[in-house]
Amino acid sequence: MSGQLKYVLDETQIPKSWYNIAADLPVPPPPALHPGTMQPAGPGDFEPLFPMELILQEVSTEREIEIPEPIRDIYRMWRPSPLIRARRLEQALGTPAKIYFKNEGVSPAGSHKPNTAVPQAWYNKEAGIKRLSTETGAGQWGSSLAFAGALFGIDVTVFQVRVSYDQKPYRRALMETYGARCLPSPSTETESGRAILAQFPDSPGSLGIAISEAVEVAAKDPAVKYALGSVLNHVLLHQTVNGLEAIKQFEMAGDDPDVVIGCVGGGSNFAGIAFPYLGMQLRGGRKRRFVAVEPASCPTMTRGKYAYDFGDTAHLTPLVKMHTLGSTFIPPASHSGGLRYHGMAPLVSHVHQLGLIEARAYRQIACFDAAIQFARCEGIVPAPESTHAVCCAIDEALRCKREGKAETILFNLSGHGHFDMGAYIAYFEGKLTDHSYDEGELALALAGLPSVAA
Amino acid sequence: MSGQLKYVLDETQIPKSWYNIAADLPVPPPPALHPGTMQPAGPGDFEPLFPMELILQEVSTEREIEIPEPIRDIYRMWRPSPLIRARRLEQALGTPAKIYFKNEGVSPAGSHKPNTAVPQAWYNKEAGIKRLSTETGAGQWGSSLAFAGALFGIDVTVFQVRVSYDQKPYRRALMETYGARCLPSPSTETESGRAILAQFPDSPGSLGIAISEAVEVAAKDPAVKYALGSVLNHVLLHQTVNGLEAIKQFEMAGDDPDVVIGCVGGGSNFAGIAFPYLGMQLRGGRKRRFVAVEPASCPTMTRGKYAYDFGDTAHLTPLVKMHTLGSTFIPPASHSGGLRYHGMAPLVSHVHQLGLIEARAYRQIACFDAAIQFARCEGIVPAPESTHAVCCAIDEALRCKREGKAETILFNLSGHGHFDMGAYIAYFEGKLTDHSYDEGELALALAGLPSVAA
Numbered sequence: 001m002s003g004q005l006k007y008v009l010d011e012t013q014i015p016k017s018w019y020n021i022a023a024d025l026p027v028p029p030p031p032a033l034h035p036g037t038m039q040p041a042g043p044g045d046f047e048p049l050f051p052m053e054l055i056l057q058e059v060s061t062e063r064e065i066e067i068p069e070p071i072r073d074i075y076r077m078w079r080p081s082p083l084i085r086a087r088r089l090e091q092a093l094g095t096p097a098k099i100y101f102k103n104e105g106v107s108p109a110g111s112h113k114p115n116t117a118v119p120q121a122w123y124n125k126e127a128g129i130k131r132l133s134t135e136t137g138a139g140q141w142g143s144s145l146a147f148a149g150a151l152f153g154i155d156v157t158v159f160q161v162r163v164s165y166d167q168k169p170y171r172r173a174l175m176e177t178y179g180a181r182c183l184p185s186p187s188t189e190t191e192s193g194r195a196i197l198a199q200f201p202d203s204p205g206s207l208g209i210a211i212s213e214a215v216e217v218a219a220k221d222p223a224v225k226y227a228l229g230s231v232l233n234h235v236l237l238h239q240t241v242n243g244l245e246a247i248k249q250f251e252m253a254g255d256d257p258d259v260v261i262g263c264v265g266g267g268s269n270f271a272g273i274a275f276p277y278l279g280m281q282l283r284g285g286r287k288r289r290f291v292a293v294e295p296a297s298c299p300t301m302t303r304g305k306y307a308y309d310f311g312d313t314a315h316l317t318p319l320v321k322m323h324t325l326g327s328t329f330i331p332p333a334s335h336s337g338g339l340r341y342h343g344m345a346p347l348v349s350h351v352h353q354l355g356l357i358e359a360r361a362y363r364q365i366a367c368f369d370a371a372i373q374f375a376r377c378e379g380i381v382p383a384p385e386s387t388h389a390v391c392c393a394i395d396e397a398l399r400c401k402r403e404g405k406a407e408t409i410l411f412n413l414s415g416h417g418h419f420d421m422g423a424y425i426a427y428f429e430g431k432l433t434d435h436s437y438d439e440g441e442l443a444l445a446l447a448g449l450p451s452v453a454a
Numbered sequence: 455m456s457g458q459l460k461y462v463l464d465e466t467q468i469p470k471s472w473y474n475i476a477a478d479l480p481v482p483p484p485p486a487l488h489p490g491t492m493q494p495a496g497p498g499d500f501e502p503l504f505p506m507e508l509i510l511q512e513v514s515t516e517r518e519i520e521i522p523e524p525i526r527d528i529y530r531m532w533r534p535s536p537l538i539r540a541r542r543l544e545q546a547l548g549t550p551a552k553i554y555f556k557n558e559g560v561s562p563a564g565s566h567k568p569n570t571a572v573p574q575a576w577y578n579k580e581a582g583i584k585r586l587s588t589e590t591g592a593g594q595w596g597s598s599l600a601f602a603g604a605l606f607g608i609d610v611t612v613f614q615v616r617v618s619y620d621q622k623p624y625r626r627a628l629m630e631t632y633g634a635r636c637l638p639s640p641s642t643e644t645e646s647g648r649a650i651l652a653q654f655p656d657s658p659g660s661l662g663i664a665i666s667e668a669v670e671v672a673a674k675d676p677a678v679k680y681a682l683g684s685v686l687n688h689v690l691l692h693q694t695v696n697g698l699e700a701i702k703q704f705e706m707a708g709d710d711p712d713v714v715i716g717c718v719g720g721g722s723n724f725a726g727i728a729f730p731y732l733g734m735q736l737r738g739g740r741k742r743r744f745v746a747v748e749p750a751s752c753p754t755m756t757r758g759k760y761a762y763d764f765g766d767t768a769h770l771t772p773l774v775k776m777h778t779l780g781s782t783f784i785p786p787a788s789h790s791g792g793l794r795y796h797g798m799a800p801l802v803s804h805v806h807q808l809g810l811i812e813a814r815a816y817r818q819i820a821c822f823d824a825a826i827q828f829a830r831c832e833g834i835v836p837a838p839e840s841t842h843a844v845c846c847a848i849d850e851a852l853r854c855k856r857e858g859k860a861e862t863i864l865f866n867l868s869g870h871g872h873f874d875m876g877a878y879i880a881y882f883e884g885k886l887t888d889h890s891y892d893e894g895e896l897a898l899a900l901a902g903l904p905s906v907a908a
Contacts (some may be wrong), residue, residue, distance in 0.1 A: 004465065005530045011460055076459045077833055106560065108833025110872070150830040170624070170875035176882055177829050375631050376604040379531055379562025418564070418872035421624035428630055
């Protein structure tokens with residue numbers, strides 16, 4: 001075997017700016033709406049939740065937004081993340097395709113999430129904030145914000161979806177190791193939580209509920225701000241550090257991706273790897289394929305509606321136009337693959353609506369099959385979320401084999417699965433099942449979409 | 455904050471040879487003895503267990519032993535591992551010392567163990583072996599050999615100490631993800647296991663018992679070989695790839711360590727980082743301090759005897775001269791910090807006996823205190839084993855502060871703690887205790903040492 005495996009940039013080559021796709025879109029995305037007035041929300045409407053610098057990023061149309069040096073200084077702890085050629089996987093598949101992946105699992109918290117947790121914590125610290133409130137599902141985001149909070153002396157409270165809180169004590173221990181406080185959601189600490197518990201004392205929780213709780217805490221206490229790990233424009237912006245690195249690394253490799261793949265829950269890791277390439281295309285560069293992969297158990301883009309909806313269950317957040325399954329949608333308990341959010345990042349939804357990206361839904365057993373094959377070739381055990389990207393990359397490589405095409409495939413390995421081995425145990429024990437929806441099931445939550453004059 | 459944090463070598467700079475300290479020792483180490491004859495064991499005595507290439511490495515006195523290209527090719531998946539400057543930790547401690555660590559947690563299995571698992575699997579594959587048998591305690595070694603087996607198409611059976619098998623299902627899931635078969639030890643599959651179970655049906659197991667089982671399987675079936683994750687000369691040899699990298703990385707950094715620290719269970723990760731530096735000293739280079747840190751609950755070097763002893767409980771292995779607590783020693787259940795082996799690598803024991811290295815024993819609660827501080831500064835959660843090295847590095851940095859010395863400290867972060875968060879949970883819940891031995895307790899297992907005309 002020959003040729004380089006890892007394309008590792010020096011830490012001085014961490015991008016100096018994030019890339020903002022809003023600058024290059026042919027049509028601007030629909031605005032967020034205030035939940036009370038249903039009128040376009042202004043920067044002031046977000047002030048109870050976010051520091052002004054992040055709000056300005058949320059609405060900015062500048063192409064490049066400078067990464068402050070103190071943030072680059074933290075990024076250096078693990079960035080640039082390696083671009084790795086999956087030669088053993090290629091050989092096992094017998095494909096003429098070349099498969100590369102960015103390994104975002106090398107971050108301290110083990111996923112791409114610190115790319116935005118660190119700037120969010122830093123901008124809050126600069127604004128004098130000492131306490132942050134957030135939600136987490138599987139725990140990647142909660143542990144990332146806990147890590148970022150530890151670096152800047154910010155107290156972090158994490159509302160973790162109860163089913164994950166109970167099933168994943170290791171994830172909670174990681175958050176506590178970083179000094180955060182972690183509560184099962186629904187909790188008795190908020191009105192939203194108490195309201196749910198009154199109705200469903202055994203509620204397993206959902207991301208939508210946990211967001212309501214975390215938002216409520218921030219909205220009620222001026223000393224507390226809120227941080228969201230995906231969906232919002234500024235979150236996607238921060239994640240572009242990854243795609244920008246990939247562009248440099250492919251130059252090093254003397255190669256160029258034909259297909260760019262990422263899994264989508266809220267949409268941020270996909271946007272992070274895809275948008276810098278999509279931006280080049282929008283500015284007249286070559287056309288590539290971009291594939292967003294979601295779980296068939298939470299088929300937001302492939303079977304949801306493109307409509308205005310709330311980001312949370314208690315309807316405390318602004319409304320955004322996005323692909324959604326309805327804010328009361330809860331994926332089946334049989335689904336272990338993360339990516340459980342009912343909605344999708346408005347920017348990802350928008351570029352899908354414009355026909356610039358593809359969306360695909362995968363069943364979880366096939367994803368774990370792919371992950372096992374990947375782990376045995378490349379040594380890395382993917383997070384359940386990331387198995388979707390692995391599965392799609394393998395499918396694309398097998399398509400190339402059938403078609404006799406030597407395409408270059410890039411996927412984002414958004415995180416490792418070390419804290420999610422329970423899902424692998426379920427897979428080995430034959431306890432994973434694939435859930436299929438009939439139209440009725442999906443129609444239920446969608447029927448509750450707010451009516452907005454679009 | 456300024457100055458580089460990470461010293462990352464290009465994959466072309468992975469060392470081309472391992473370093474064999476046997477070439478530079480002022481006095482040769484005492485030979486291993488055949489367990490039947492008590493006479494020095496020859497290469498042939500090891501043939502039932504190991505392929506000849508590894509046996510020749512075990513007894514070699516060549517200074518440099520070439521790393522075959524197919525092994526370097528696998529090393530490239532994660533090596534060279536980064537040398538990282540722990541600036542935030544330095545600042546938190548207010549020390550004039552500089553603290554660096556090699557992060558061996560970046561390997562697929564999450565520790566230094568693949569450095570030897572890969573060559574061991576490869577040499578076996580070259581010798582036509584299709585099945586390997588081994589033991590594991592916490593699981594770092596078992597998962598590393600499982601990973602290496604997956605790469606070379608070798609079936610791996612792992613006897614895991616039962617208490618870990620039961621308490622750490624995630625570690626087992628990792629081995630199974632790599633395709634290995636994992637059994638709780640003592641098991642009913644071997645005579646050694648059945649003998650223990652007959653006497654102690656609820657035996658929690660020990661490394662000594664698991665080694666007996668794995669050795670027995672290999673000794674009885676010519677199609678199966680055995681692999682050991684530490685202690686032996688060839689294992690320590692393979693680990694020197696890490697220290698050799700560190701030497702190049704310190705050249706890059708324009709710095710040079712005054713103190714080199716590693717935790718010791720069997721001794722291999724310590725030897726891997728220390729021996730290349732110690733070799734330079736033995737060849738006339740500058741003198742450095744080398745500190746081997748062990749748990750106070752398993753104080754092999756600080757309170758054991760330097761004597762000939764068996765490597766396992768059932769006395770199937772050759773006898774080696776080493777620091778030992780007696781082959782029937784089992785650390786207390788309250789000890790969660792890994793490093794539970796009763797003996798020590800003969801080469802590490804030998805250089806300690808020659809006064810070339812220091813040994814120190816640390817209590818586990820202090821180690822976890824140090825690990826939490828480290829994690830909140832540097833983002834990385836150390837494996838329970840590695841917390842000992844972290845604790846020692848902090849102690850040395852605080853000594854420098856007291857003495858006003860700007861020394862350079864290097865420690866080996868042998869692995870991450872992602873699969874060991876149960877120990878952190880115990881720490882947070884106040885359930886970790888520090889075990890103290892009176893002399894009587896330790897004397898018991900030592901009384902059973904074999905009598906050998908030394």
